[in-house]
Amino acid sequence: MSAEQSGEAENPPIRRLTDWDTGRLRELASEHGTPLYVTDPERVAENCARLRAAFPDADVKYAVKAHTGRAVLETVREAGLDAECASAGEVRRALDAGFSGDRVDYTAVNPPARDLDAVVDWWGDHPDLTVTVGARDTLDRLAERGYDGRVCVRVNPGVGAGHHEKVRTGAAPKFGVPYDRAADVVADAREQFDVVGLHAHAGSGIHGEEDLAAHRDLVARMGELAREIGDDDIEFVDVGGGFGVPYREDDPALDIRAVADATREALGDVAATLAVEPGRYVVADAGVLLTEVNTVKPTPEVTVAGVDAGMTDLLRPAMYDAYHAIRNLDREPGADASADTGPVTVAGPICETGDTFCDGRELPIPERGDLLAVGNAGAYGYEMASTYNSRPRPAEVRLASDVLRARETLAGVTRLEHGGRDE
Structure with missing residues (x-):
């Protein structure tokens, strides 16, 4: 058996329900009662290691909304992943779990005033955190609060994918500035903020070939946009996450290395760093x-x-x-x-x-x-x-x-x- 095969045996791409130890689960239910969630941070660390091996040159950010528990966040941080946060509460939890500001991205989707107030306040102590915005209005609201820090512009590429219509974000008007207006929004934002990246996300639970094709299409469009606005003037191009896991017993595991290779190929030649933000894949x-x-x-x-x-x-x-x-x-x-x-x-x-x-x-x-x-x-x-x-x-x-x-x-x-x- 090769070293690579041995590593795969020790860190399989999916832990099936049948792999959990029956006796141990019974002990926990007897001790703590039910309903009961059982979480294995060691498996979280294994999933993080597999992602980092598949994307060795990328910035891998954990989508905190998948599971915000302190033990999980600390495990993810120790494994070297950054934190992508969908709310001020998630930003606070990431900071409290030991993430430094330069490892925290706040992806603001129609953010409530109290969220912006809180994040701008914390920015004073963590000036390297990044705010991802999906509307010109959010840029204005940040400026009104005195924020002139790191900004990433979220783009709506018109490409959605995922396990259910309710989680296909890439083409929904709620998310991101329209693709054909993104370059203008970036140019305007540069007058007040430090624009450090572009962001898009197809959806959640991407697993089948149709979903993966949509993901590649999204990535290709983001590569084109990065080159249009000047990819050497930004730090990263974040193409989202949503990498799925097989929920059914006979579904195959996602070949994350193949997904990584296809992602890099679709992005094309850009000076900026590729970024991805898996959540489900890390903790499901x-x-x-x-x-x-x-x-x-x-x-x-x-x-x-x-x-x-x-x-x-x-x-x-x-x-x-x-x-x-x-x-x-x-x-x-x-x-x-x-x-x-x-x-x-x-x-x-x-x-x-x-x-x-x-x-x-x-x-x-x-x-x-x-x-x-x-x-x-x-x-x-x-x-x-x-x-x-x-x-x-x-x-x-x-x-x-x-x-x-x-x-x-x-x-x-x-x-x-x-x-x-x-x-």
Whole structure:
């Protein structure tokens, strides 16, 4: 076996749900209760290393919105990735996790006044942070606040891709200045700001050939624009991230090296540094959601497995019709239980028809008390959790057992109604 093959064996391109240790997951559920997010920062570090190997000459920035937990952010920082932040809150969390200002980009999308106020205030202590703007209006609002620092101009290249229409950003008018006006916006911005880069993003969950073709098209357009405005006058061309992971058990893993090669080729000859900003790819397979079956209801068509997790804990299936692999940890080969299979609907406790993790999927027929694991929950899992139906948010623990985020209580949910104040 070659050294490269050995490295791939030690750091496979995807961790499937079946790769998680059943005994360890059971121990964590028993110790901490359910619903429970389990996160493995060591896997985060492995994913960062694979990205850096694929893009050795690029600036790899982690899209913080995928998972903002302190342990994840510190792991990403230590692995050498920078931080791309979609809100002032994410900027603050990145700085608190030890990122220096020169490693933080704030991608402002229709930013609220309080966000701009906060970021400009922090800029005083971190003058090397970068603000990415997608509208002339945002440039004006920054100038009004006395900001004259580093700016990156976000461009709408008219090319979108991704796993669902709601996350295809590259052609949506909400994102970026129109491509044919970008050069003028850059020229005007240079009169007041230090314009250091260009930015575009096709969408989230880019995985199939059609999506990858759209990504290459976007990159090529950004290379053309960089050369038009003077690529030796900017530091970087950021072509976004959105690199997908295989959510279905039989889907192949993304060949990230091939994507990197195609990205460099599509960008063409530019003096500026290539930048990418993956999020999902870094953390998706580093997390699982554990949930316990509390109600089993046979029906003529399916067995309904009622569980204690719901769309308030993992929103993606309800919001995007997203597929997540599911394991019944108590009804697998070798488990002390039967493993008869049939169509199973895994449904949460929320009073919404959409509150299901799967509908009629062929799974082991569950019994009350069985422990289920939901895979690829590390990206946009806890981050999109809510307190709808006054349900406290779940706990998150490290695979090595220590608590990363405590389980929320009902008192925590209602504290602002009783005189509680934010820090």
